[in-house]
Amino acid sequence: MADPALIPGPLPSWIAGQRWFANTVGDALEVESTLPLTADGAVRTLFVRDRTPGAAAVYQVPVALDADGSLRDGPRTDEFVRVLLAVLFAGAVAEGDAGVGAEGVPIGWSGPPPALRAARVLSGEQSNTSIIVDAERADGSPVGLMVKVFRALHDGENPDVVLQSAIAAAGSDRVPATYAALVGSWPDPAAPGGTARGHLAVAQEFLPDTRDAWRVALDAARTGEDFSDRARDLGAATAEVHRVLATALPTAEADEVARAAALGSMRSRAEQAAALVPSIDAAGGAVLATLEAGLAGPWPPLQRIHGDYHLGQVLLVPDRGWVLLDFEGEPLRPMAERTAPDLALRDVAGMLRSFDYVAGTLAQEGGDADAARSWADQARAAFLAGYEAELGASLAPHAALLAALELDKALYECVYEARNRPAWLPIPELAVLRLLEAVA
Numbered sequence: 377m378a379d380p381a382l383i384p385g386p387l388p389s390w391i392a393g394q395r396w397f398a399n400t401v402g403d404a405l406e407v408e409s410t411l412p413l414t415a416d417g418a419v420r421t422l423f424v425r426d427r428t429p430g431a432a433a434v435y436q437v438p439v440a441l442d443a444d445g446s447l448r449d450g451p452r453t454d455e456f457v458r459v460l461l462a463v464l465f466a467g468a469v470a471e472g473d474a475g476v477g478a479e480g481v482p483i484g485w486s487g488p489p490p491a492l493r494a495a496r497v498l499s500g501e502q503s504n505t506s507i508i509v510d511a512e513r514a515d516g517s518p519v520g521l522m523v524k525v526f527r528a529l530h531d532g533e534n535p536d537v538v539l540q541s542a543i544a545a546a547g548s549d550r551v552p553a554t555y556a557a558l559v560g561s562w563p564d565p566a567a568p569g570g571t572a573r574g575h576l577a578v579a580q581e582f583l584p585d586t587r588d589a590w591r592v593a594l595d596a597a598r599t600g601e602d603f604s605d606r607a608r609d610l611g612a613a614t615a616e617v618h619r620v621l622a623t624a625l626p627t628a629e630a631d632e633v634a635r636a637a638a639l640g641s642m643r644s645r646a647e648q649a650a651a652l653v654p655s656i657d658a659a660g661g662a663v664l665a666t667l668e669a670g671l672a673g674p675w676p677p678l679q680r681i682h683g684d685y686h687l688g689q690v691l692l693v694p695d696r697g698w699v700l701l702d703f704e705g706e707p708l709r710p711m712a713e714r715t716a717p718d719l720a721l722r723d724v725a726g727m728l729r730s731f732d733y734v735a736g737t738l739a740q741e742g743g744d745a746d747a748a749r750s751w752a753d754q755a756r757a758a759f760l761a762g763y764e765a766e767l768g769a770s771l772a773p774h775a776a777l778l779a780a781l782e783l784d785k786a787l788y789e790c791v792y793e794a795r796n797r798p799a800w801l802p803i804p805e806l807a808v809l810r811l812l813e814a815v816a
C-alpha cells in the first residue's frame with residue numbers, strides 16, 4: 377500500500393492541494409529557507425513563500441527526506457514528531473541558514489520530554505495541522521498530547537498560544553493546559569531587521585472523549601432536545617474566560633482611535649460582502665447605518681478576546697464541562713487586528729451567530745424551520761443569561777453595539793462562505809437581512 381505520508385510529485389502542486397493553503401494555485405511558491413531538525417538534515421522544516429499578489433504568505437512545511445530523495449509530509453511521520461517533541465519539551469535550539477532557527481519553550485511542563493508511542497494527524501477541515509500524540513513521561517506514565525503545527529506563519533506572537541497559556545496559567549481549566557511552544561525565526565523583508573519571529577507549533581493537553589459544541593447543539597436541535605442548561609453554562613464559561621483574559625493580559629480604553637478603527641474594519645467587511653452578495657449590495661445603506669448607530673453608544677473597555685468564537689471552537693469534556701479552543705482569531709482578519717484588545721462582546725455576537733447557524737442548517741436539511749428557529753431563540757436567551765449572571769451585569773446598555781457586532785459577524789460569514797462553502801452562504805445572507813429588519 378502507498379505510504380499515506382508520501383508527497384507525490386512536485387512540492388508546489390502538493391502544497392496547492394492542502395486544506396491549510398489559503399491560495400488555490402501553487403505556481404508562485406518558493407522554498408525560501410530550510411531549518412534542519414536532525415543532524416543529517418533528513419527531518420527539516422521548510423519556509424515556503426507564496427508570492428501571489430493578494431495572497432502573499434509564508435507557510436511552514438515540515439518534511440522528512442528519504443534516502444532515495446522522496447519527501448514525506450512531516451506531521452505524518454514518526455521521525456518528525458519525535459524530533460518535534462524533543463525540541464519543544466527540552467527547550468532545545470535548532471539553527472538553519474542565516475536568520476533561520478527555532479527554540480522550544482516549555483510552559484506548563486516540567487521534567488524530561490515525553491517519549492513518542494504513536495501519533496496520528498487529526499483529519500477534517502483545519503487551517504493548521506494537529507497531531508494527536510500518545511506519549512509517555514520519563515516515569516512510564518501515559519500522557520496524551522495535541523500538537524498543533526501552524527501553517528501560515530506570522531511575525532509576532534500567535535494569539536492561540538499566548539491566550540490559552542495565559543488562561544491556564546491563571547488557574548482556569550476552561551482551556552486545555554499548554555505544555556510547550558516552538559518559536560521560530562525566518563527571513564522576512566517586511567519585518568524589522570529583515571527577520572520575522574513567531575510561533576511554529578504548540579503542544580497542549582489532549583482531551584479524550586470529547587464532542588464539539590457544534591455537534592452537541594446540532595444533535596439537540598435535530599431531536600428537539602432542550603439546550604438551555606448547556607447554553608447557560610456556555611455563556612457562563614465564556615464570561616469566565618473573558619474575566620480571566622481581562623485580568624491576565626493588557627486592556628485598553630475604547631478611545632476615538634479604537635472606535636474609528638473598528639468602524640473602518642466593519643465598513644471594509646461590508647464592502648467585501650456587498651461585492652460578493654447582490655442582496656447585501658442592495659441593502660448597503662441600511663447595513664452602514666446599523667453599524668454606525670451600533671458603534672455610536674457607550675463601549676466597555678477593550679481586552680483580549682477569542683476572536684472567532686463559534687460552537688466549533690468549544691468542546692464538551694466529561695467531568696469538566698465546556699472547554700474553549702483555537703484563539704487564533706478570524707482567519708480572514710489581519711494578525712495586527714487579531715492581537716489588539718477588542719470588544720469581548722464580539723465573542724458573544726460570534727456565539728449568537730452560531731446558534732443561528734444551527735437553525736439555518738436544520739432548515740437547509742428540510743427540517744421544521746420554525747421549530748429550529750425557536751430552538752435557536754431559546755439557546756440564545758439562555759447563553760446571554762448565563763453570560764450576564766457570570767459577568768454580574770446586564771448587557772442591555774450595549775444592545776445596539778451587540779446588534780452591530782452580530783451584523784458584522786454575519787457579513788464576515790458571507791465573505792467566508794462565498795469563498796469557501798457557497799452552499800452555506802444563504803445562512804448568513806438571510807441573517808443579515810433579518811438583522812436589518814429587526815433594527816428597522
Ligand SMILES: Nc1ncnc2c1ncn2[C@@H]1O[C@H](COP(=O)(O)OP(=O)(O)O)[C@@H](O)[C@H]1O
Nearest residue numbers: 502503504505522552580581582583688701702
Ligand atoms: N486539546 C485538544 N484535545 C482534544 N481535541 C482537540 C484539542 N484541541 C483541538 N482539538 C480538536 O481539534 C479540532 C481543531 O482544533 P483547532 O484548534 O480548532 O485547529 P485549527 O486552528 O486548525 O482550526 C477541534 O475542533 C477539536 O475537535
Ligand SMILES: O=P(O)(O)O[C@H]1O[C@H](CO)[C@@H](O[C@H]2O[C@H](CO)[C@@H](O)[C@H](O)[C@H]2O)[C@H](O)[C@H]1O
Nearest residue numbers: 503590684686687688706707729730733789792
Ligand atoms: O474554525 P475556523 O477558525 O476555521 O473558522 C472559520 O470556519 C468556520 C466554519 O468551520 C466558520 O464558522 C461558521 O460556520 C460554523 C458552522 O460550520 C458556525 O457554527 C459559525 O457560527 C459560523 O461562523 C468561521 O466563521 C470561520 O472563521
